[in-house]
Amino acid sequence: MKPKLTLKQIARELDVSVSTVSKALRDSVEISEETRLKIKAFAKLYNYKPNNIALSLKNRKTRTIGLVLPEIVHDFFATVISGIEEVANQKGYNVLICLSNNSFDREVMNMEMLANGSTDGFIISVAKETQQKEDYHHLEEVINQGMPIVLVDRVVDQLTCDKVIIDDSEGAKNAVQHLIDSGCKKIAIITTVDYVSVGKLRTDGYLEALTSNNIEIDEDLILKIENVDQSQDEINEFLLTREVDGIFTVNEQFATSAVKAINLKGKSVPEDVLVFSFSDGELSRRFIPSISTVDQHGAAMGAKAAELLIERLENTVEEENFQTALVKTSLIERESSRRIKSSAV
């Protein structure tokens, strides 16, 4: 076991000073060709690599991005990470990931842990609980300390920082419009409780689509779910007791549950009911029938977030000139919304 080589050791070995070694390795013109080559050869031979921690301390920059996410076993967040990691790595940054598990306390702890020098800035998608509490002091504090933050997807309007969002409401509207265009007259929505910002926005999009097509809004066709995990029963009961010909859901999980509920009724998707869902992932792609989705382009969102953050870290952007990047959604039509026999219209 050979411990890591340091400048000091090289200096001692070659009988020069530490600063000479440092300069030689950085190709300073101050150093004679001869010593420079000698030092570089030695360093290469013994595979010298400067110590990141020492550099961080010196430069007061870690070249590390702190990423705080609500969860990770979830296609969307996983793709976001991919996008961030891709850009970050390519620009020489590392990504320090913490999971809040949707808990406010853990989010606060994580941020405190990282804010003390471990990272240069943050990319955050806030926890559900945080949105519910509407307590953002931990975010404000970090911003006040001069660390840039980029919020992704689950953003907080009242914070002054860069944001990356998709047009949740428009995406939802387009999906519902698609159902309407396919002849649906009675379209239900299965969504989350309102304090989840994106759930609310998607619900808004649903309402807008109906309104702009002069379809009366029926509160009885709106199901708001608190907890995804225990939702199948709720969804079954909801759909068994209502007659609908189209269903819009705010995530893939709800969509598959809806299909099951419809099957339970002895009907099927898409023959009797069309289904369109927000969030594209493997589940939608592989389900039978495959589920039509609103693609959120998670990787693109992540990449954009990383770019915004790095721009700020490297000051290539005006101070105080925060932007909100809007990543476009797109519809991916699959079997679940393809009208087969014209049962409607």
Place this chain on the structure above:
Amino acid sequence: MKPKLTLKQIARELDVSVSTVSKALRDSVEISEETRLKIKAFAKLYNYKPNNIALSLKNRKTRTIGLVLPEIVHDFFATVISGIEEVANQKGYNVLICLSNNSFDREVMNMEMLANGSTDGFIISVAKETQQKEDYHHLEEVINQGMPIVLVDRVVDQLTCDKVIIDDSEGAKNAVQHLIDSGCKKIAIITTVDYVSVGKLRTDGYLEALTSNNIEIDEDLILKIENVDQSQDEINEFLLTREVDGIFTVNEQFATSAVKAINLKGKSVPEDVLVFSFSDGELSRRFIPSISTVDQHGAAMGAKAAELLIERLENTVEEENFQTALVKTSLIERESSRRIKSSAV
């Protein structure tokens, strides 16, 4: 914007020395009650937090774990991360994540990036390409430098370090045995190419199960796939041209493709063919029919890996006394393997 407070500033402010402040904050008995309280009050008031980077440099410990994974948009790895993160955070460690995207070069780069002081140790699941090349010099180098490594899931036998694996072969064997017990006579396997260590082991388990039940091995019922993404066609062709009553697949994706292929044939799962898959995830849980799986307990594997690494980092374990933790698999029986009408036997 108030930049971070340092010991030096507190010292200047209170007109004492830096070391007095440092000691007071660490409750040293050397410091008088009076000054200690004064300093602590001040620090608390202005929310002083020591700088992690400086601590890291001083202690030559970062309390950071480097995690290098092949991919992340994949339920299994996502659960592994969750498990690691959980344990790490609870023990005061951070997790620095890098993705290799299954590329050897990226894996090497990532490790070099993190090995220069950024982390105290590594948890790694090696890239497919690395397993193919069988080039592990980057891992050996890190080990030689005295940084502990824990390999997870995709391990490398010839490396001397801690490992966390599941009994892939036994899990597969149990699953196939289950199919046999359910009356299957002609069981096909859809697996990966052999250089993927876990694919190979699962294939071995399949073979073992057949052999120990005196079922002749039919090479024609073994399909080895290189690339998951383009596999549907291959699987269709494979299953359309063979008569089988049971299928074992090494991942969820193959299982869903198999179900589709069977449907294409005008048959169905589980009525005509039973399906059992390795790897449990949301896809299996929600698919129709829901897929029976071998649960890998990813979170448990991650947690175990983090524990092993941290033990080593904190020297609570004998040097050179490496262990291979074997996490037990378990079968989760769902619809896809539940015999409905006894078409077989």
Place this chain on the structure above:
DNA sequence: TTGTAAGCGTTATCAG
């Protein structure tokens, strides 16, 4: 009880 100084590994400034 408090303070000084050295050191963690680097780099930058300034002298020699």
Place this chain on the structure above:
DNA sequence: CTGATAACGCTTACAA
């Protein structure tokens, strides 16, 4: 051209 020195923020002998 080379080297000593200080500094990044912190801890810890060792002095005072």
